[in-house]
């Protein structure tokens with residue numbers, strides 16, 4: 001850790017990991033309801049469990065992005081964060097909002113509208129949180145060294161905050177409601193979050209491979225261009241069946257196919273840099289996560305997105321388990337794994353110890369990625385059978401659910417392995433360190449006092 005204010009990231013990452021546990025545990029509960037329909041029905045109904053699962057996901061990913069920002073901005077700008085105090089205020093505000101939202105959900109207080117269920121005041125708190133972050137980081141960047149990585153990260157975070165404002169606009173007309181709902185849900189993950197992803201990946205690759213900044217920056221600009229070119233009009237792939245004009249069938253289909261390009265570019269980018277650069281970085285686990293992120297993002301977002309993005313395919317697959325398969329692999333591959341990469345990379349520095357528990361961390365990588373892949377394949381098969389029985393043969397929804405119960409059992413099984421691997425991951429980053437850096441906080445092998 002070169003700058004004292006990077007320490008802020010430790011608290012953001014820790015809070016993120018807490019919500020990560022909540023997220024996967026509630027995922028497990030939701031998966032259990034799918035196989036025992038009355039499970040917890042009296043205490044916490046399925047819609048509330050699902051809400052906590054998806055909201056905890058989004059909030060911990062945001063905490064991870066903020067943490068990554070506070071970690072890498074000092075190194076990029078070569079100066080301390082403008083106001084560490086504000087950064088901690090921001091963290092407390094976001095956590096209070098998140099906890100209050102969850103408690104509210106448990107008592108049935110929410111605004112509906114998937115992903116945007118937070119009560120109004122929590123939505124406002126999120127705006128304030130974003131403004132504090134933007135102020136803090138923008139000031140640091142303006143006063144310090146300017147790099148492509150910090151500019152792209154800032155552009156992504158500004159975009160994130162601006163599109164969030166559409167959460168406050170909820171027209172009574174259901175078609176209009178959906179039209180703007182996707183400005184957040186789609187333009188985040190298939191637009192501005194991709195910029196955040198590209199910049200964090202670029203940072204990790206520079207640090208771990210030592211490849212020249214100029215080379216990395218050219219890639220970065222290309223990825224940003226591809227993401228914005230395809231992602232903005234690609235929103236049309238959600239406008240096929242909501243009452244929007246017919247031209248979206250073409251615009252949405254064509255531009256969303258190009259959305260594969262930025263993910264493919266990130267994949268080639270990461271592997272080329274690792275191939276060209278040094279491969280002796282001591283934190284091999286962080287390298288594994290970084291490369292794995294680009295592979296899983298390419299499959300989850302790119303391939304699984306393409307599977308159902310053409311309007312004549314989506315006509316059949318819309319809103320089935322095919323969508324859930326894609327939603328899981330894309331969110332996991334792109335943004336969960338990205339966060340676990342930067343956390344694996346940064347934690348040893350933040351804790352003042354050498355890269356440690358590498359083997360355990362890599363075990364968690366292989367178990368988590370295999371289990372998520374299995375879950376996705378299961379849901380995909382379930383989804384294809386569902387499409388056939390329900391949309392082609394015209395069977396009733398609930399009849400079809402009985403037919404695909406086996407897939408839901410397998411999803412639950414895979415989910416339990418995901419939960420297990422999350423705990424392994426946490427132990428590997430927070431647990432006792434094997435080797436310590438001299439002169440820093442020593443944990444397992446203290447040097448004897450002179």
Ligand code: HEM
Pocket residue numbers: 114189190237238256257259260297300301302304305306308309310314317318319320323326327328330331334335
């Ligand atoms: C990391 C990036 C991505 C993430 C996190 C993501 C996530 C999701 C999620 C969660 C949904 C379900 C939303 C809902 O209805 O509640 C969804 C839907 C969809 N996604 Fe993605 N996605 C990503 C990238 C892509 C890409 C690149 C494509 C196209 C190539 C794509 C195509 C679609 C389509 C067509 C739907 C609508 C499915 C339906 O009609 O039911 N996605 N995505």
Ligand code: HEM
Pocket residue numbers: 024027028029030031032034050053054057323324325327328331332336411412414415416418419
């Ligand atoms: C880090 C890993 C995970 C991520 C990124 C993730 C993400 C998501 C997302 C984005 C949705 C909404 C899907 C949509 O609208 O199509 C969702 C729903 C769901 N997730 Fe997860 N999830 C994860 C782990 C799990 C685990 C471990 C389980 C356990 C079985 C699980 C079970 C479920 C269930 C049952 C739903 C509701 C699906 C439905 O309504 O049909 N998830 N998850």
Ligand SMILES: [Fe+2]
Pocket residue numbers: 186190234235237238
């Ligand atoms: Fe989309």
